[in-house]
Amino acid sequence: MMKADVPQATLPDLAGIVDANRRTDLIMAGIGILVLIVAMSLLAAVVIDLILGGWPRLINPDFYLNFPSRHPLQAGIVSAWVGTILVMLVTAGIAIPLGVGAGVYLEEYAARNWITDFIEINVSNLAGVPSIIYGLLALGLFIHGFGLGETILTAGLVLALLILPVIIVSTREAIRGIPLDLREAAYGLGADKWQTVHLYVLPAARSGILTGTIVGLARAIGEAAPVITIGALTFIAFLPPSPLQANPPFINFEWLESPFTIMPIQMFNWVSRPQAEFHINAAAAGVILMLMTLAMNGIAIWLRYHLRRQIR
Amino acid sequence: MPTLPSSLSPSGPPGSPLRASERFLRRRALWGSFAGGCLLIAAASSVFVTLGIVYVLITESMGFFAQVPFLDFLTDTQWTPVFENAHFGVMTLVSATVTVAGIALAVSIPAGLALAIYLSEYARREVRETVKPCLELLEGVPTVVYGYFTLLFFTPLLQTFIPGLEGFNMLGPGIVMGIMILPYTASVSEDAMRAVPSGLREAGYALGYSRFRVAMRVVVPAAFSGITAAFILGMSRAVGETMVVAIAAGQNPNFSFNPTEGAATITAYIVQMAMGDLPHDSIAYQSVFAAGIVLFVITLTFNLIGFFLRRRFKEVY
Amino acid sequence: MKIPVHFVMTVIALSITASVSTVSARDLVKIDGSSTVFPITEAMAEEFQKAERGKTMVTVGISGTGGGFKKFCRGETDIADASRPIKESESKMCQENKVDYIELPIALDALTVVVNPKNDWVDHLTVEELKKAWEPEAQDTVNNWNQIRSSFPDRPLKLFGAGTDSGTYDYFVEAIVEGKSSRGDFTASEDDNVLVQGVTNDLNAMGFFGLAYYEENKSKLKAVSISWKGGKPVGPSVDTAKNATYQPLSRPIFIYVNKDAVDKKPHVKRFIEFYLNNDHAQTLVREVGYVPLPTKAYTMALDKFTKRLTGTVFHGAEVGVGIEELLARVPQ
Numbered sequence: 001m002m003k004a005d006v007p008q009a010t011l012p013d014l015a016g017i018v019d020a021n022r023r024t025d026l027i028m029a030g031i032g033i034l035v036l037i038v039a040m041s042l043l044a045a046v047v048i049d050l051i052l053g054g055w056p057r058l059i060n061p062d063f064y065l066n067f068p069s070r071h072p073l074q075a076g077i078v079s080a081w082v083g084t085i086l087v088m089l090v091t092a093g094i095a096i097p098l099g100v101g102a103g104v105y106l107e108e109y110a111a112r113n114w115i116t117d118f119i120e121i122n123v124s125n126l127a128g129v130p131s132i133i134y135g136l137l138a139l140g141l142f143i144h145g146f147g148l149g150e151t152i153l154t155a156g157l158v159l160a161l162l163i164l165p166v167i168i169v170s171t172r173e174a175i176r177g178i179p180l181d182l183r184e185a186a187y188g189l190g191a192d193k194w195q196t197v198h199l200y201v202l203p204a205a206r207s208g209i210l211t212g213t214i215v216g217l218a219r220a221i222g223e224a225a226p227v228i229t230i231g232a233l234t235f236i237a238f239l240p241p242s243p244l245q246a247n248p249p250f251i252n253f254e255w256l257e258s259p260f261t262i263m264p265i266q267m268f269n270w271v272s273r274p275q276a277e278f279h280i281n282a283a284a285a286g287v288i289l290m291l292m293t294l295a296m297n298g299i300a301i302w303l304r305y306h307l308r309r310q311i312r
Numbered sequence: 313m314p315t316l317p318s319s320l321s322p323s324g325p326p327g328s329p330l331r332a333s334e335r336f337l338r339r340r341a342l343w344g345s346f347a348g349g350c351l352l353i354a355a356a357s358s359v360f361v362t363l364g365i366v367y368v369l370i371t372e373s374m375g376f377f378a379q380v381p382f383l384d385f386l387t388d389t390q391w392t393p394v395f396e397n398a399h400f401g402v403m404t405l406v407s408a409t410v411t412v413a414g415i416a417l418a419v420s421i422p423a424g425l426a427l428a429i430y431l432s433e434y435a436r437r438e439v440r441e442t443v444k445p446c447l448e449l450l451e452g453v454p455t456v457v458y459g460y461f462t463l464l465f466f467t468p469l470l471q472t473f474i475p476g477l478e479g480f481n482m483l484g485p486g487i488v489m490g491i492m493i494l495p496y497t498a499s500v501s502e503d504a505m506r507a508v509p510s511g512l513r514e515a516g517y518a519l520g521y522s523r524f525r526v527a528m529r530v531v532v533p534a535a536f537s538g539i540t541a542a543f544i545l546g547m548s549r550a551v552g553e554t555m556v557v558a559i560a561a562g563q564n565p566n567f568s569f570n571p572t573e574g575a576a577t578i579t580a581y582i583v584q585m586a587m588g589d590l591p592h593d594s595i596a597y598q599s600v601f602a603a604g605i606v607l608f609v610i611t612l613t614f615n616l617i618g619f620f621l622r623r624r625f626k627e628v629y
Numbered sequence: 630m631k632i633p634v635h636f637v638m639t640v641i642a643l644s645i646t647a648s649v650s651t652v653s654a655r656d657l658v659k660i661d662g663s664s665t666v667f668p669i670t671e672a673m674a675e676e677f678q679k680a681e682r683g684k685t686m687v688t689v690g691i692s693g694t695g696g697g698f699k700k701f702c703r704g705e706t707d708i709a710d711a712s713r714p715i716k717e718s719e720s721k722m723c724q725e726n727k728v729d730y731i732e733l734p735i736a737l738d739a740l741t742v743v744v745n746p747k748n749d750w751v752d753h754l755t756v757e758e759l760k761k762a763w764e765p766e767a768q769d770t771v772n773n774w775n776q777i778r779s780s781f782p783d784r785p786l787k788l789f790g791a792g793t794d795s796g797t798y799d800y801f802v803e804a805i806v807e808g809k810s811s812r813g814d815f816t817a818s819e820d821d822n823v824l825v826q827g828v829t830n831d832l833n834a835m836g837f838f839g840l841a842y843y844e845e846n847k848s849k850l851k852a853v854s855i856s857w858k859g860g861k862p863v864g865p866s867v868d869t870a871k872n873a874t875y876q877p878l879s880r881p882i883f884i885y886v887n888k889d890a891v892d893k894k895p896h897v898k899r900f901i902e903f904y905l906n907n908d909h910a911q912t913l914v915r916e917v918g919y920v921p922l923p924t925k926a927y928t929m930a931l932d933k934f935t936k937r938l939t940g941t942v943f944h945g946a947e948v949g950v951g952i953e954e955l956l957a958r959v960p961q
Contacts, residue, residue: 021522025434028524032430035423036443042491043450046461053464070671070917101354109348110355121619123358128545128615129608130552132579133365135586136604140368144592161361168358194344222454225554225579229586234661235671235689237678259657259688264456264555271460271559274825274846279464286457293452301445390769392813394793397765399813467830478787479830480816563823564789564816574816587691587819591699596793 047290054284063284067237068266072277077285079236080266083152084221084292086240086255087262090156091163091220096213099164100202103171103209108197127165134162135229143230150231152240153256158226163216170212174205207307211300218296222289224264236261263289369605376400376598385602391565391581393599400599402606404567408482408575409607412557413550415486415571416493420546423490424497425532425539431498432505433527444499451495459559462488467560480562480574488560489550496546500622504538505531541621548614552607554579578607656896661690662697662710663796664821665839666882668917669736670710670904676913677903685896693819694796695719698885702728707890707897711883712738712796712839713803714943729888729939733930734955735904737920739865740801740878741843742853745832750774750781753854753862756877759805762786762835768812774833788815789827789836795819796882801837804877825850839882840865841918870920881955882919888939905931929956 057063066076102123110116138158148154178201186196202209240258243251261269263285270282377385380400388401431440467484471477508531516526532539562574563584576584582600590597660670667689674687692700694711701709702723715723715732723730742759744751758777761767774781790811791798802811816827821838828834829849843852843865854862857876869875884904890897903909907927914921922930933956942958 017520021525024524025522028426028527029430029434031426032434035427036430038423039427039450039491039494040446042488043446043453045465046453046457049461049465050457067675069675070668098354098357101351102358105348105351105355109351119355119359121616122362124619125612125615126358126361128548128552128611128618129365130554130579130611132552132554132582133369133604133608133611136372136582136601137361137365137368139586139590140372140601141364145368164358164361192340192344194347195340198347218452222452222456224454224456225558225583228583231586231690234691235667235674237675238683238686259686264454267456267460268555268559271456271463272820272822272826274822274829274849279460282460286454286460289454290457293454294449297448297452390814392768395765395768395813396808396810397768397813463826480827562816562827563818564814566814584818590696 047287050283050286050290052283054280054282054287057280057284058287063281068235068261068269069237072275072281075270075278075281077263077266077288079239080261080263080285081288081292082239083236083260084262086152086243087155087159087227087260088217088221090152090256091159092213092217094157094160095163095167095216095220098160099167099213099216100171100209102164103168103175104197104202106168107172107175108193108201123165123168127169130225131162131223132225132229134158135226137161138226138230149257150259151257152260154230155227155260155262158230159220159223162223162226163220166216166219167209167213170215171205171209174208174212175201177208178204207304210307211304214296214300214303218293218300221292221296222264224262224268227262227265228268234259234261263292365608369601369608373598373601373605375593376595376602379595380602389567391567391576394596398595400602401567402578402603404565405576405578405581405603406606407567407569408557408561408565409551409577409579409610411569411571411575412482412486412489412553412561412577413547415483416489416550417543417547419487419490420493420497420550421543424494424501424542424546427494427498428501428505428539428542429527429532431502433523433531444502447495447499450492453492455492455553455555456559458488458492459485459556462556462560474572477572478562478574480560480564481572482557482561482575483571485556485560486571489553489556492553492556493546493549496549497542500542500545501535501539504535504542507538508534537621537624541618544614544618544621548611548618551614552579552611554583558583578603582607656685656894658685658687658708658894658897658900659706660688660708660710660884661692661700661706662708663694663712663882664691664791664819665694665712665738665795665797665841666710666735666884667691668841669882669914669919670708670884672913672917673900673904673909676909677900680903681896681899685900687900691819693792693794694799695794696819698722701730701885701887702726704728704887707887707894708901709885711885713800713880714883715885715941716799717944720941730941731886731888731891731934731937731939732883732941733886733901733905733934734881734883734922734926735910735930736882736914736922737870738880738882739840739867739870739875739920740797740804740837740880741840741865742835742837742855742878743828743843743850744835744853745828746849746851747832748851751851751853753856755856756805756858759855760807762788763790763802763811764806764808765810765812768814771812784833787827787831787834788812789824789834790815790817791821791824791838792817792819797821797838800880801878804880839919840867840870844918867915867920881922886934888937891934891937901934902931905934926956 063076065078066074067079069075106116106119135158138154142148142154142157182200182204183196186200191199236259240255240260243255267282267285267289270278270285385400385402388399389404390399390401391404392399431443462484466488467479467481470484477483512530512534513526516530557577558580561577561580563576563580564574565581566573566575568575581603585596585600590600670689674689678685678687694713697709697711698715698719700706702719704726762771762777772786774784774786802808818824821842824836824838825842825846828836843850852865854864855878856862863869863875865875870879873879886901891901905927907924910927911921942955
């Protein structure tokens with residue numbers, strides 16, 4: 001080794017390099033934080049803009065109990081939030097059994113062959129398909145093919161299909177997190193496949209599945225495009241019929257066939273009107289919509305924390 | 313072959329409790345197969361959804377392609393399917409989609425990368441744990457809200473800087489969407505970067521690299537496929553976005569790459585047509601599905617590329 | 630699982646409380662069609678539902694006049710809002726589906742051409758100039774204001790107009806272009822609110838829609854006076870529509886009612902009687918921004934309705950016909 005040929009770094013050189021490195025590090029950290037600040041400011045701007053914009057209507061209790069009206073000051077969101085709840089009931093009722101079932105099958109039952117692979121790719125693709133394509137599916141197949149109308153049932157169906165991939169993926173991840181020991185203990189006790197799954201694995205994976213479901217529903221609450229495509233953009237100043245009734249059999253399904261509106265569509269409706277007073281209503285509706293989404297995400301986070309502690 | 317005395321066989325002497333266990337086993341197996349069958353149907357449902365989508369898109373637009381020469385569809389620069397002077401150039405809609413998505417990516421790639429590098433290389437664990445949920449919040453805002461924000465707040469703001477900016481334009485939605493997809497670009501990139509084993513990083517540090525250099529020269533190249541996957545998924549999301557562009561970019565099919573103008577994207581066109589009435593065999597109805605096919609093919613391509621890239625980076629480590 | 634059960638219970642409880650007012654199946658009046666007529670029908674629907682105390686539900690869609698007729702002639706709606714008379718082809722479709730309709734004019738509209746309020750170079754336009762801007766041949770060629778009139782400044786022409794499903798579109802094209810179609814490269818929307826927003830936000834814009842949308846947004850828009858057949862330019866207003874000086878863009882707007890629906894559903898009959906009631910009509914139509922018909926006209930319309938006279942009095946497109954003459958004709 002020719003020591004004399006290699007330039008030796010002197011102490012001042014090293015100090016210079018270290019300083020330069022420290023500077024670039026600081027700049028890089030600064031840029032990262034800057035981006036974070038910009039992103040959060042956008043979020044804050046959106047939220048503040050909505051709250052400030054919608055404040056006059058938000059503090060007025062009429063807003064929550066009134067129907068839409070041509071008078072901006074009298075217009076309210078009751079048909080919209082009731083519609084959202086009813087549609088979510090249908091969505092949950094369809095998406096949860098299908099999604100959890102599919103996730104369980106893919107994790108517990110399916111062999112590692114090309115069919116499973118194909119289903120996996122399929123689910124991953126569906127997760128990335130734009131929501132409006134689901135709207136087209138509903139338009140072509142449900143409305144024109146099966147003859148379902150522009151009803152709560154159709155809306156619930158299309159939103160359920162939209163969030164199906166989300167529920168499947170989170171179910172799979174939740175189940176994947178359950179250690180093998182639990183299953184082997186179950187088999188040791190004499191359980192068969194299905195018993196292991198529904199008596200041991202599913203309860204253990206509860207928190208992850210529930211969290212994923214709620215996150216999926218939170219996404220569905222804010223979706224407007226597919227529901228507009230099936231034709232929900234109308235003036236609705238009434239509530240769908242109640243699912244419960246006074247005479248036997250005490251439950252009816254008329255509400256499934258009812259015309260309806262939902263929160264994001266009501267907001268879209270009001271935004272499209274150029275009068276400034278309607279924009280106040282739109283902002284207020286936006287705040288409520290965001291609160292609904294936030295509440296669901298919050299419940300999901302709380303559940304994940306709470307149920308995870310139970311397992312430990 | 314000697315047989316077991318009846319008292320010891322699984323079925324046991326008639327009426328014995330052991331006979332019940334055979335019945336139990338059989339019933340349990342039956343339930344198990346039934347349950348398994350139901351679960352299989354559930355899993356198959358996802359395939360049916362895809363099949364349904366492909367079926368609907370193809371059959372409902374067949375009438376359109378019977379009338380419109382495919383070359384025209386791909387090359388004409390006007391999209392006026394329902395007018396007398398009818399043109400069917402889907403590139404008109406695609407140009408707007410590409411412009412908006414392009415602007416979104418121009419915002420999101422540098423921002424997402426910078427943020428991902430910061431989170432994976434610089435930030436402490438507590439910072440990361442708080443920042444990531446906050447990023448998820450960006451994604452949780454309903455897109456109608458973003459549309460409203462862009463039209464009524466962001467565009468007027470931009471108009472003070474850019475005098476020629478029209479009321480409906482592609483710049484505002486592009487920028488807002490860029491920030492909207494940060495959870496994809498930043499979070500997924502960051503996951504990819506953190507999957508890089510620390511051994512590689514430590515080698516870099518041992519050589520005297522700064523954190524920045526380690527990040528750019530070691531981590532990013534190592535996590536490259538994961539990062540690319542993140543951007544491609546973000547791009548797919550930007551292309552498929554409907555409400556922000558429908559509200560803020562206008563509904564005029566305009567072959568343009570000029571961000572100060574308004575133009576209808578594929579998604580905005582579909583939603584606009586859907587708001588009217590679409591009788592089954594009208595050219596309007598069919599044009600919607602023709603546009604839908606183009607959209608589906610674009611996002612499918614992106615999704616598949618992203619899926620395989622992601623799988624690759626997960627396998628490597 | 631404790632928590633989900635509670636969640637489900639809360640949801641059910643909410644549904645109960647929210648639906649307290651609804652006990653039995655309710656009557657539904659389904660309306661769809663013109664975005665121009667929508668504000669009137671919306672107002673009528675709102676007041677009617679209040680008067681009926683929730684016994685009847687009314688839904689009002691905005692698929693456009695053409696879209697509304699398609700649904701109406703398939704029997705999917707009870708009433709079609711229309712900002713132009715029914716076409717021959719649509720009448721035939723109704724006949725084929727055994728839908729008998731009663732044609733009822735309910736107000737007058739002065740179809741308004743607007744520009745941005747800061748537009749200082751236009752104060753009137755001739756019909757010929759409008760035609761130059763909107764005819765099919767203009768597609769991709771007429772892109773600048775100075776191509777309409779050479780004295781106009783060199784500015785890009787941004788157009789906003791009703792979509793092809795809209796009666797407003799059909800009437801405008803009939804009156805201005807004198808044909809069946811227009812150019813296709815403009816922002817077309819069945820939703821007039823989108824057009825208002827477009828013109829308000831763009832200095833170089835020109836658009837057209839019903840008078841009500843102009844009256845509602847006067848501060849954000851500037852109406853253009855129209856000069857017809859070389860006459861003096863006349864601006865759109867309630868008065869110029871009433872005395873028929875604003876031409877050729879004054880027009881009657883209609884509702885078409887399914888005769889079967891009226892006979893079989895008493896709530897539909899009650900709604901129409903509410904609609905044509907002179908007191909309601911005069912106040913609500915005016916409030917919304919359109920031109921109420923003279924009292925005599927509403928009486929004649931109600932009479933026609935009571936007699937269940939079906940069919941249309943229009944044969945082929947007509948521009949500039951007076952209201953009372955219309956009602957005096959015998960439908961076929």
